[in-house]
Amino acid sequence: MSVAPMVDVTDRHFRYFNRLLTKNSYLYTEMISTGAIIHGDRHRILDFSPQEKPLVLQIGAAKPEEMVEAVKIAEDWDYDEINLNVGCPSNKVQEGDLGACLMAKPELVRDILTEARGITSKPVTVKHRIGIDDLDKYEDMENFCSIVEASGVTRYIVHARIAILKGLSPKDNRNIPPLRYEDVYRLKEEYPHFQIEINGGFKDRESILAQKEILDGVMLGRAAYERPYLLNEVENVLYPEDTASITRQEILEHLIGYIQENFDEDNKAWPLYRNIYDLFAFHKGAKVWKRILNEGLKEDKPGDALKKALDQLPLESLLSSSLLPLSS
Ligand SMILES: Cc1cc2nc3c(=O)[nH]c(=O)nc-3n(C[C@H](O)[C@H](O)[C@H](O)COP(=O)(O)O)c2cc1C
Structure with a gap:
């Protein structure tokens, strides 16, 4: 189980709170652009407390050389993993050629990830959608993954909805396009060597635990703030030996x-x-x-x-x- 990157939500205080509820889940930062890491106030943006680990830094990148610079800088902070955002559909993010629009440029995603892997020994992963706009079929996602695979990345976090880049707000893009879990299951069947974590719409213990039989993980987004204690309820089932329970x-x-x-x-x-x-x-x-x-x-x-x-x-x-x- 992991808690999704969420802008304006998954700051260090939220992550600290999450960690009380779940000792083992991977937690994510908000998406941070390469520009912010390179030119911004690094301590404010990248600092975290050791209790938050294992912690993943999610980066929004448009160019391999910018990713290289950002990952080099982040090395000093010792995040546990680096994740590339290929799922955010907001206009601002699109204007920077970041996020979900990269689903149409798998070769560029491959190059960004390849370069990132050259800089860090930490795992590098990608969070993407099942499609965008008219690249909305299973075969389009499969094509994306087959090209990205050449980067050596083996962990894919898949938000099981397409994103519609023109005309839907980010909020609508999390609600309106229907969930297609079956596309994610098929990807795992056809790429059994991939570690695949599913994301989108998980809100109760039973549906989260059911994914354990099929996939390698589940990422929770809104449920983590709408019903935070769910994290502890799932944790107790996944790690009963860990005495993870906390009232x-x-x-x-x-x-x-x-x-x-x-x-x-x-x-x-x-x-x-x-x-x-x-x-x-x-x-x-x-x-x-x-x-x-x-x-x-x-x-x-x-x-x-x-x-x-x-x-x-x-x-x-x-x-x-x-x-x-x-x-x-
Ligand atoms: C307020 C908010 C901010 C988000 N920010 C990000 C982000 O920074 N990076 C990202 O990859 N996804 C972001 N997302 C999408 C979530 O990570 C997740 O993919 C989406 O909410 C679907 O999962 P859910 O149905 O469990 O909420 C955001 C979602 C919300 C609700």
């Missing part, structure tokens, strides 16, 4: 210390607090939890909002009510 109470107690160490006022700790709003998602107490957390956020001292929320009621009372159906 919501323990998570929150742990985060008080994290907030005190990393923020000097509670109201500045919003980047962390926003991640715990949905810790009770799909339980009847979810609304109560959000309300008491909001009330607590009027406090100033770091961690006090959480302390106050925890003092206010036994958390089991939020859980004891039966689960609502996932569709609600």
Whole structure:
């Protein structure tokens, strides 16, 4: 299992929170362009805490030489893997010739990945779509992979939807094109030597675990923030020997210390607090939890909002009510 790269979501605070829930999953950075790595504030963009590992740096690249420079720089940070984004359809990303539009240029993707592999001994992987625009058939994806394979990359994370580059927003491109898991399964059948991780639409324990029989992994995107505790529920099944189980109470107690160490006022700790709003998602107490957390956020001292929320009621009372159906 892994948690998907998500811009404006998978920052270091989110990843720290994820790591409490899942010890073994690979976590990803947001997509970072080669330009940002080369010209930006590197410490702000690339720093992470050791607890976040194993951690994958996702890069958006349009040219092999820029990828080389970015990967060289990132070597000093010791990420566990480097991943190339060939799935993002946003206009801004397209303007930079990055992301999903690269599905139409498999030779360029091959060259970017080949060069990256020459710079680092870390695994280099690719996250792509099953197609774009009129390159939307299984055979088009198969052609893409057969060319990219010459780079030596063997791990493919496949978002099982095409992207429509003109006319759909990134949000619509995550919802409107139908999921075609069967294309991903067929790719694994025809390329059994590939390690294939499937992505798109996984929201419950059963459907995630079912992929174990067919593929090499599952990547969760929105479910990781819409129902974060799912990560721990899956982790417990995948690694029962690891005593990975952690209660919501323990998570929150742990985060008080994290907030005190990393923020000097509670109201500045919003980047962390926003991640715990949905810790009770799909339980009847979810609304109560959000309300008491909001009330607590009027406090100033770091961690006090959480302390106050925890003092206010036994958390089991939020859980004891039966689960609502996932569709609600
Ligand atoms: C807010 C948001 C930001 C995203 N940013 C990225 C990104 O930086 N890189 C990327 O490869 N995919 C990005 N994605 C796509 C996800 O990684 C994932 O492929 C997609 O959400 C489908 O998985 P899901 O149905 O489990 O959410 C983003 C998705 C969301 C919701």
